[in-house]
Amino acid sequence: MAAPMEFSATRWGRAVCFSFLIVSYVAVVFLQWGIDQRLSAQGRTGELLYATSGKTLRRLCLGHEGLLADIYWTRVVQYFGRKRLEHSRRFDLLGPLLSITTDLDPQLIIAYRFGAIFLAEKPPGGAGRPEEALQLLRRGIVANPDYWRLWQDLGFIYYWDLKDYPAAARAFQAGSERPGAEIWMKVLAASVAAGGGALSTSRLLWSQIYREAANDQIRKAAEEHLIALQAQEEINQLNSLLAHFRNQTGRGARSWAELVLAGHLREAPRDPTGVAYRIGPDERVALGPGSKVDLRLLQSD
Amino acid sequence: MMNRVASIAWHTFKESVRERVLYNLIVFALLLLGAAILFGSISVGIERIIIVNLGLSSIAVFGLMMAIFIGITLVWKEIDRRTIFSILSKPVRRAEFIFGKYAGLMLTLLINTAIMTAGFYLALFYVKRTLEFADLVALQAVYFILLQLAMVVGLALLFSCITTPVLAAVFTFSLYVIGNFLNDIRWFGQETGSPLVMKFTAAIYYLLPNFSNFNVIGQIAHGQRVPGYLLIANSFYALLYVAILLSAAILIFEQREFK
Numbered sequence: 238m239a240a241p242m243e244f245s246a247t248r249w250g251r252a253v254c255f256s257f258l259i260v261s262y263v264a265v266v267f268l269q270w271g272i273d274q275r276l277s278a279q280g281r282t283g284e285l286l287y288a289t290s291g292k293t294l295r296r297l298c299l300g301h302e303g304l305l306a307d308i309y310w311t312r313v314v315q316y317f318g319r320k321r322l323e324h325s326r327r328f329d330l331l332g333p334l335l336s337i338t339t340d341l342d343p344q345l346i347i348a349y350r351f352g353a354i355f356l357a358e359k360p361p362g363g364a365g366r367p368e369e370a371l372q373l374l375r376r377g378i379v380a381n382p383d384y385w386r387l388w389q390d391l392g393f394i395y396y397w398d399l400k401d402y403p404a405a406a407r408a409f410q411a412g413s414e415r416p417g418a419e420i421w422m423k424v425l426a427a428s429v430a431a432g433g434g435a436l437s438t439s440r441l442l443w444s445q446i447y448r449e450a451a452n453d454q455i456r457k458a459a460e461e462h463l464i465a466l467q468a469q470e471e472i473n474q475l476n477s478l479l480a481h482f483r484n485q486t487g488r489g490a491r492s493w494a495e496l497v498l499a500g501h502l503r504e505a506p507r508d509p510t511g512v513a514y515r516i517g518p519d520e521r522v523a524l525g526p527g528s529k530v531d532l533r534l535l536q537s538d
Numbered sequence: 539m540m541n542r543v544a545s546i547a548w549h550t551f552k553e554s555v556r557e558r559v560l561y562n563l564i565v566f567a568l569l570l571l572g573a574a575i576l577f578g579s580i581s582v583g584i585e586r587i588i589i590v591n592l593g594l595s596s597i598a599v600f601g602l603m604m605a606i607f608i609g610i611t612l613v614w615k616e617i618d619r620r621t622i623f624s625i626l627s628k629p630v631r632r633a634e635f636i637f638g639k640y641a642g643l644m645l646t647l648l649i650n651t652a653i654m655t656a657g658f659y660l661a662l663f664y665v666k667r668t669l670e671f672a673d674l675v676a677l678q679a680v681y682f683i684l685l686q687l688a689m690v691v692g693l694a695l696l697f698s699c700i701t702t703p704v705l706a707a708v709f710t711f712s713l714y715v716i717g718n719f720l721n722d723i724r725w726f727g728q729e730t731g732s733p734l735v736m737k738f739t740a741a742i743y744y745l746l747p748n749f750s751n752f753n754v755i756g757q758i759a760h761g762q763r764v765p766g767y768l769l770i771a772n773s774f775y776a777l778l779y780v781a782i783l784l785s786a787a788i789l790i791f792e793q794r795e796f797k
Contacts, residue, residue: 296722299714299715299753300756301591301598303755303759304588306756307591314580315580344757345584347583351582
């Protein structure tokens, strides 16, 4: 008789123990959640860099610095993505995180290339720090002297963000002289030197980026810029047409129908996204309502 | 003699398997699979590099843990269980016992590393959807990891002959860490400008095992090959160092009295 009772008691004890374990674990989760909420309210869970020196971290990795660099690069991507989603204009940790990443793995090319874009782009799209982007790329060039695409990125930032066309042309030229560089780098260097700031030069640059994009995000950005450039060129042409019409008739056109009737156009012009352009009260061409073209992208041109 | 060494080695390998040390392979597989999925979704452009870095680092770290934690008990366990008396009462020399123990653990590590390497290539195939001839360059890093492990097992075995498992683990791990900082130690000595300190740090640099020679995972992850000279020089370095460690272990073990 004693054996079944003992067995039952042991089973009962185990059940209690197991239940206690589960309940305690659930309680721990809730407690941690409460602590996190309180700390968050007190502003104690801010952004942390954890370590400030990539070179020191590299020493402490015992040969596994490549893995840590990958983790830091993932932190860069996550940090940048979160800030973009929050529409934040402050990217304080971006530079230091990139610096640590590239100190840990100086051959991690993607960190230089994408990192420079993240740093250079104007807020809220990026940190708006083209000078830091240049520094990052220069470090990349020192660590990877034969990788000509870093020169391409350097030239692009000089051209697009700093509008320093001679420096951009020099960067493209220097890149074109690296082993394995594509021939169009020489074309870029010549075009920028000859017509820096022209829409045609911008289109040449963005077309190249679109063709070479290894990432959907960059390809989409290049496509948006190309659409904006096309729209801007069309707007310039249409404005010339409106000026010509005024010279001919002595008054401004009020609708596209007047230009069609006068034989200047076959139909009402549409922007690259298919929305009709409109003539503004100032007799200048503007994007139609609902147009998906973003001309603000060209503000740095 | 070779038969006796092989017999002890085989017994040591079987004991490791019985103690379920190869269970680490499951953790390794889960880690690689998890990383492949996780980093594919939260990072940009490093899917292949992360698998190479994580795969090779995991092979190194799991191997290191096994080398230390099994290595430190290789001799001590036989003494503690008093099975050493029955072994040494047979026509087995003490040197053969040490060689056999060393070879047994190296066999365990070799098989463990081979299976992890196969898992690593599977994960790489999962990420890249293809495998190229250039991917074989990772085998150079695996080879260097094995050379490192050969030296670590030598250290652990040596300390296993001298002291308790806890202290042996501390000494082995400390020497492994110091062995990764030897270049810095020597540089610090040169920075002081003191001839005495410089000689001292230079002596340490050449006396202790230099594990940083074998750290090539980073360059392998970027597809860079290890130069042929380094492959040969590091192989001889590890071979010589293992010979030194085993000789020292045998010398100590020969002198040891068992009560």
